[in-house]
Amino acid sequence: MRSVRFVQKVSSTRGFARVAPYVFPALDRAVHRLTGGKVLLSAQLLPGVVLTSTGARSGRARRTPLACMPEDGGRGWILVGSNFGRPGHPAWTHNLLAHPEAEINWKGQDIPVTARLLEGEERAAAWKAVLAFWPPYAAYQARVEREIRVFRIVRR
Template sequence: MPPGERLVRKVSATRAFARIAPHVIPGLDRALHRLTRGKVLLSTRMLPGVVLTATGAVSGRPRRTPLACLPQEDGSWIVVGSNFGRPGHPAWTGNLLKHPEAEVSWRGRDVPVRARLLTGGERALAWRAALAFWPPYAAYQARVAREIRLFRLERR
C-alpha cells in the first residue's frame, strides 16, 4: 500500500468525510477533467475513475459525475453507488435505472456504455471485489439502511 493510502482510507470512512467530500471532490474532479480534456481526475491519484455522463431521470439533460470504478478484464467497469455512506442513493444511480444508455470518459476517451444493476450472486461477487478494492465501502454500508447499488457498465 503506497504511503498515505492507509490514512486516506481511514479518513474517507469517517462521517465528517461523508458530510464534506460530496460537496468538494466531484466539483474539483469535473473542473480538472474539463481543463485536461478528459485526461486527469484528481481522485484517480488513489483510485481508478471515470466520468459518467448519464441522462437525468427527471430533467432529461446530460449529467456528468466523476466516479471511482473497478475496471474489469472484459473491458467493463463496476461502479458503486455508495454516496460516501450518506442515507440516500446518489442521483446518478436513479439516472442509470431510468436511462441505462450512457457514456464514460476513460483515460481521455469517450466510451458508450449500457448500465446494468447487479443483483443476487453477481452483486455479491462484485461487492466482495469492491471491498477488497476500497475497504471504506464497508463503513459506508454499515452507516446506511439501504443496500448500496452496484452497476456494471458494459461497452456498447
C-alpha cells in the first residue's frame, strides 16, 4: 500500500505529466505487442486496456494503451481523458467522439465496444468513483481549465 501511495504522489506531479506521455505509452505498446496482448506494464499498477479507435480525421486505426476502471465484472469500463493533466484533450477522446464503435484488448482478449461520453449527473457519479479508484486524477483536473472527458465503454 505504501508503494501505491508513493506512485500516486509521483504521478500527480507536473514533472511526471511532462515525461509520462512519451515514455509509458511507448513501453506499453512494445510490451503488449511482444507478449501477444497478454501484458501491459502500466496494468501492474492500474487495470489497463489497449484501445483501438478510428482516427477522427485520418480514418486509420489508432492503438492507445490506457488505464481504465472496470465496471460490472468486466462488462464495461470507464476511460478518463486526463492526458496526464496536460491542457488539451487526448487524441483518442476526439476519435471516440467521431467514431464511438471501437475495440479494446482486455487481458489479451479483443472485445468490440461502443463508447459514450458521460455528462451531467452520470459523469459526476463516475468522476467520484474514478477519484476513489485513482486519486491523482484530482491533481490532473486541478491543473487544467478543460473538463476532463470521461467515457463509459461497453461490449457490443
